Amino acid sequence: MSANPTSREESFLVTGGTRLAGEIPVAGAKNSVLKLMAVALMARGRTTLTNCPAISDVPAMADVLRHLGCTVEITGDTVSIDTPAEVGHVADDKAAQRLRASVCILGPLVGRYHRAVIAMPGGDAIGSRPLNWHQTGLTLLGATTRMDHGRLVAEADRLTGARYGLKFPSVGATETFVTAAVLAEGTSVLENAAREPEIVDICTLLAKMGAKISGAGTSTITIEGVDELRPVSHRVVGDRIVAATWAMGAVMTRGDVTVTGIDPMNIHVVLENLRAVGADVETGEDRVRVRQEGRPIARNIRTLPFPGFPTDLQPMAIALASVSDGLSVVTENLFEARFRFVEEMIRMGVDAETDGHHAKIRGRERLDSATVWASDIRAGAGLVLAGMCADEVTEVCEVFHIDRGYSDFVGNVRSLGGVIERVDTSR
Ligand code: EPU
Secondary structure (H helix, E strand, C coil): CCCCCCCCCEEEEEECCCCCEEEEECCECHHHHHHHHHHHHHCCEEEEEECCCCCCHHHHHHHHHHHCCCEEEEECCEEEEEECCCCCCECCHHHHHCCHHHHHHHHHHHHHHCEEEEECCCCECCECCCCHHHHHHHHHCCCEEEEECCEEEEECCCCECCEEECCCCCHHHHHHHHHHHCCCECEEEEECCCCCHHHHHHHHHHHHCCCEEECECECEEEEECCCCCCCCEEECCECHHHHHHHHHHHHHCCCEEEEECCCHHHHHHHHHHHHHCCCEEEECCCEEEEECCCCCECCCEEECCCCCECHHHHHHHHHHHHCCECEEEEECCCCHHHHHHHHHHHHCCCEEEEECCEEEEECCCCECCCEEECCCHHHHHHHHHHHCCECCEEEEECCHHHHCCCCCHHHHHHHCCCEEEEEECCC
16 A cells, blocks of 8 residues: 655646546445444454555554554555454544544544544634534443543543433544444444445444444444454445546536445435436446536536535535536535635636635636645545646645545546646755
């Protein structure tokens, strides 16, 4: 797996004017594999995950687990985690702060060891990221939580089943509650649970390990506590956000892309939107072909929890609107700061304005190439797609963000015919 941490000073140079075409396989989902690695803390012995993506967040999570006492090997697309009988419960501050997803060790540690100490993650480029609903879930199961010198401390003498109704179907709060409840005494019920395919994947792994869970993928998840879990092997679900990135790139560049390794149902709403802007979409069991002739038509899009249009594709939706014919309104309902992306699109000559939850974008036939900044993984990918629709060479700076979530981004873009190069701008 080639996922060495990359320099903050690396940029992508993207030459506009090419059309994306060809077939591209998609690896396992970032937002599943990191959680599955954390779930390995819950069973003594070796858990093996296959179809893992070569992204920099995977070795970062491996470091978090190593600091707790696990042995982690990464070979090709396989990650093996050996968990000893006892692991530490204090996450290394620096290892954890490099990776916001380190929050996902909270539920597994409290579930199996009844205690966890993790550095409180701050807000990030996409907005504030509080943990209050994670804490409420743990408290209902019998734990206490408190802040201590910038760390969240959770402790319990015993965990007992509880009923919890989430105010909003938070992905992270669902994971924390479910992972802590699987080893609690008695029955737990989570209402208004997140329904994302990655939640289903985590519950599938837990069930293989011996957990008793029903309702994953629906709004109500029921968990009967068991005494222990056993380690198993599991194949990570395909990354729907990466798959949809290439599909949206095909539409923006008037190309023809087939993405494999993905259940089309996991991007059903995205594909409906692509059909509505004029794309020809064909689906198979584990593949999607998206073709676009002519200019896409403007369309209003609003982000929502699954099965709605994913917030992680909001930058791509804005990039698509920027080259569509007409006025599009994109509404963001999850992460308020994601509209910073619009400022980068304005550098590329787009007529756009934001107002709270809404961005209004009037598309152009072709964008102006410019120097633009990736503020997070998805904004970075959206800017590359925009760069492919620009007149000359666009420099996308700080692409270490993209490396956190996309395996071999340059290789994949080139395999589809895009013209892109990674450069070190520190020299
Ligand atoms: N929220 C709270 N309190 C909480 C938890 C969440 O107010 O205790 C709020 C958040 O501030 C946000 C909303 O609830 O406004 C949704 O947050 P959620 O908990 O669902 O998000 P998350 O678990 O922190 C995951 C993904 C994100 C993805 C969101 C939504 C991981 C590691 N991250 O975050 O992915 O955008 O779900 O689908 O799974 C990305 O991959 O680029 C990324 C940011």
